Amino acid sequence: MFAAHDLLKSARGSALAVAAALLLATTAQAQSDPLPSWNDTTPKAAIVAFVEKVTAENSPDFVPEPERIAVFDNDGTLWTEHPMYVQLAFALDRVKAEAPSHPEWKDTQPFKAVLDNDMKALAAAGEKGLLELILATHSGMTSDEFQKIASDWIATARDPKFKKPYTELVYQPMLELLSYLRANGFKTFIVSGGGVEFVRPWAERLYGIPPEQVIGSTIKTRFEMRDDVPTLFRLPQVDFIDDKAGKPVAINQYIGRRPIAAFGNSDGDLEMLQWTTMGGTTPRFGLVVHHTDAEREYAYDRESAFGRLDKALDAAAVNQWTVVDMKADWKQIFREK
Amino acid sequence: MFAAHDLLKSARGSALAVAAALLLATTAQAQSDPLPSWNDTTPKAAIVAFVEKVTAENSPDFVPEPERIAVFDNDGTLWTEHPMYVQLAFALDRVKAEAPSHPEWKDTQPFKAVLDNDMKALAAAGEKGLLELILATHSGMTSDEFQKIASDWIATARDPKFKKPYTELVYQPMLELLSYLRANGFKTFIVSGGGVEFVRPWAERLYGIPPEQVIGSTIKTRFEMRDDVPTLFRLPQVDFIDDKAGKPVAINQYIGRRPIAAFGNSDGDLEMLQWTTMGGTTPRFGLVVHHTDAEREYAYDRESAFGRLDKALDAAAVNQWTVVDMKADWKQIFREK
Numbered sequence: 200m201f202a203a204h205d206l207l208k209s210a211r212g213s214a215l216a217v218a219a220a221l222l223l224a225t226t227a228q229a230q231s232d233p234l235p236s237w238n239d240t241t242p243k244a245a246i247v248a249f250v251e252k253v254t255a256e257n258s259p260d261f262v263p264e265p266e267r268i269a270v271f272d273n274d275g276t277l278w279t280e281h282p283m284y285v286q287l288a289f290a291l292d293r294v295k296a297e298a299p300s301h302p303e304w305k306d307t308q309p310f311k312a313v314l315d316n317d318m319k320a321l322a323a324a325g326e327k328g329l330l331e332l333i334l335a336t337h338s339g340m341t342s343d344e345f346q347k348i349a350s351d352w353i354a355t356a357r358d359p360k361f362k363k364p365y366t367e368l369v370y371q372p373m374l375e376l377l378s379y380l381r382a383n384g385f386k387t388f389i390v391s392g393g394g395v396e397f398v399r400p401w402a403e404r405l406y407g408i409p410p411e412q413v414i415g416s417t418i419k420t421r422f423e424m425r426d427d428v429p430t431l432f433r434l435p436q437v438d439f440i441d442d443k444a445g446k447p448v449a450i451n452q453y454i455g456r457r458p459i460a461a462f463g464n465s466d467g468d469l470e471m472l473q474w475t476t477m478g479g480t481t482p483r484f485g486l487v488v489h490h491t492d493a494e495r496e497y498a499y500d501r502e503s504a505f506g507r508l509d510k511a512l513d514a515a516a517v518n519q520w521t522v523v524d525m526k527a528d529w530k531q532i533f534r535e536k
Numbered sequence: 537m538f539a540a541h542d543l544l545k546s547a548r549g550s551a552l553a554v555a556a557a558l559l560l561a562t563t564a565q566a567q568s569d570p571l572p573s574w575n576d577t578t579p580k581a582a583i584v585a586f587v588e589k590v591t592a593e594n595s596p597d598f599v600p601e602p603e604r605i606a607v608f609d610n611d612g613t614l615w616t617e618h619p620m621y622v623q624l625a626f627a628l629d630r631v632k633a634e635a636p637s638h639p640e641w642k643d644t645q646p647f648k649a650v651l652d653n654d655m656k657a658l659a660a661a662g663e664k665g666l667l668e669l670i671l672a673t674h675s676g677m678t679s680d681e682f683q684k685i686a687s688d689w690i691a692t693a694r695d696p697k698f699k700k701p702y703t704e705l706v707y708q709p710m711l712e713l714l715s716y717l718r719a720n721g722f723k724t725f726i727v728s729g730g731g732v733e734f735v736r737p738w739a740e741r742l743y744g745i746p747p748e749q750v751i752g753s754t755i756k757t758r759f760e761m762r763d764d765v766p767t768l769f770r771l772p773q774v775d776f777i778d779d780k781a782g783k784p785v786a787i788n789q790y791i792g793r794r795p796i797a798a799f800g801n802s803d804g805d806l807e808m809l810q811w812t813t814m815g816g817t818t819p820r821f822g823l824v825v826h827h828t829d830a831e832r833e834y835a836y837d838r839e840s841a842f843g844r845l846d847k848a849l850d851a852a853a854v855n856q857w858t859v860v861d862m863k864a865d866w867k868q869i870f871r872e873k
Contacts, residue, residue, distance in 0.1 A: 265740075265746055268748075342788055386748075395789065395792065396792070399792045403602075409602055409793075410791065410792030410793050411605075411723075411748075411749075411790065411791045411792055411793065412748075413792060420785050420788065420789070421781070421785070422782075422785055422807055422811065423781075424810065427814070428814065429784065429807070429810045429811045429814050429815060431784060431785065431788050431811075444758070444760075445759075447759045447766065447768060448757050448758070448759055448768065451757065451768050452754055452757070452775075453748065453790060454747065454748045455732065455733070455736045455747030455748055455750065456746075456747050456748065470759055470766070473761065473766045477764070477765065477766050478765055478766060
């Protein structure tokens with residue numbers, strides 16, 4: 200009995216030790232994997248190889264920290280952009296909310312289309328019509344007022360497919376990528392076609408990116424003293440569209456350094472990817488998120504109205520940019536709550 | 537003798553101990569004074585009081601680090617702007633350097649005035665003429681090429697009064713102030729009326745301010761692929777003038793947060809000072825550098841062609857902004873080499 204008991208105790212002890220060791224190993228592995236939502240496929244390996252290369256001191260590929268600039272598109276790269284850009288959903292909701300004080304909208308396109316929920320007429324209004332909706336709903340107030348309107352909206356609005364707040368439709372693998380880059384001395388920027396004052400109110404909370412690292416499209420703004428209160432007033436005029444060839448222009452204007460890594464998902468990001476990766480003397484990294492997962496999110500590319508990925512997909516092949524196949528490469532799509 | 541000798545030894549020892557203690561105390565004081573080039577007058581006390589107030593945790597005036605944004609004008613605030621803005625001296629030199637490929641300039645104002653060293657005719661050309669000179673000399677090349685031209689120029693150009701490189705005419709007290717703020721968790725930005733791509737090439741080296749924290753006036757830029765090389769080409773068109781009411785607009789557009797401290801020296805900084813200090817729920821700090829030292833630098837204010845300080849001086853009194861009297865408040869003007 201005594202020996203058997205001892206043996207049992209010893210076996211128990213060993214089992215515990217093995218279990219503990221396993222647990223520790225698992226924990227260590229989880230801790231050491233900075234990209235747990237990425238499958239062990241090519242994109243993850245390419246990201247890690249690039250980061251290790253540019254951060255290895257005494258290597259010819261070493262890039263000093265201040266030059267480790269990484270730029271990210273927002274819509275379709277960091278969060279969902281279907282069935283329409285979140286900012287467009289915001290504009291449509293604002294038209295409905297403001298309609299009572301604009302009785303003329305009932306008979307004027309493209310506003311009438313919005314109020315009638317006539318998506319066909321809205322589509323017929325084209326880009327010009329959408330811009331008109333954006334300008335009408337994004338101007339006529341101070342910057343502070345606009346940011347409050349946008350923040351209040353995002354707190355309650357729900358995505359029509361997933362029935363969740365838009366802020367939950369942020370991609371978990373990209374959040375891990377942002378953190379991984381920052382942990383390796385990168386400064387991360389958003390370079391969005393969306394309005395900068397629409398993105399900023401939640402960029403810090405969602406992505407850990409402070410307002411001064413968010414670049415986007417801008418509306419003309421006028422400074423004035425109103426009863427001794429300094430005010431920035433938003434005017435119904437486009438200042439700058441931060442899309443396509445506008446992205447490298449804005450990157451140069453706002454950051455003043457050429458990034459060494461760029462992340463996008465559509466033709467709107469083509470020039471940003473070119474500017475980042477082509478030319479320059481240090482290693483560069485370009486990545487395109489390809490929406491291939493109709494079940495967990497959406498599948499679209501060359502024919503899509505929002506986030507069309509056509510020329511940039513061809514350019515990715517030519518320039519050896521990493522292409523993420525969301526279905527195959529991402530274990531999980533959306534962020535953990 | 538013995539006793540006397542001992543006494544002497546002891547006295548010597550004490551003297552040495554006292555001397556050592558004094559030396560230590562002096563060193564400690566020097567180390568603990570973050571603003572050694574500032575006299576112990578009101579401005580220094582006001583700066584220190586503000587910084588201590590917003591950084592004291594558990595105080596009602598505490599401001600979290602991400603919101604400690606400080607904005608600095610450049611010309612006349614961080615370096616000398618007389619007898620003319622450094623960038624204008626650059627433009628005049630460029631007109632002379634490029635004249636051989638522009639034979640028409642010999643007979644065209646305001647270029648003729650520059651080539652003839654006719655300062656009267658140049659002054660008569662007014663702001664419109666100066667802008668013409670700036671655009672002609674700052675466009676027609678890529679961004680990379682322009683930054684190289686500007687860097688090469690600043691490396692050899694000399695200020696006419698002090699016969700020194702312009703980069704030595706940076707104010708030592710302001711360098712200490714920048715460091716002091718950064719050591720206290722502030723993020724420091726330049727908000728200059730000068731061209732952003734003119735200031736950036738040396739802002740990091742001179743002021744410790746990286747390119748992405750330099751905001752300035754901009755020229756229109758076009759992205760294009762030239763023989764598969766992505767290129768940003770500078771066009772002869774003004775994009776944005778970052779002066780007067782433009783400064784708060786740019787601060788909002790680039791930084792997206794309202795600064796809590798602003799430093800300027802002229803009417804061009806009035807709106808930036810208003811935007812920073814008036815309104816807002818946390819403590820704010822505004823400071824105006826008044827050029828009062830004709831001997832060590834220059835004395836000018838309400839009538840000056842460059843850096844006129846008139847409305848902003850009146851506003852400083854009303855709004856309790858700190859006014860630096862350079863002659864009385866600064867021990868040393870220029871940076872140590």
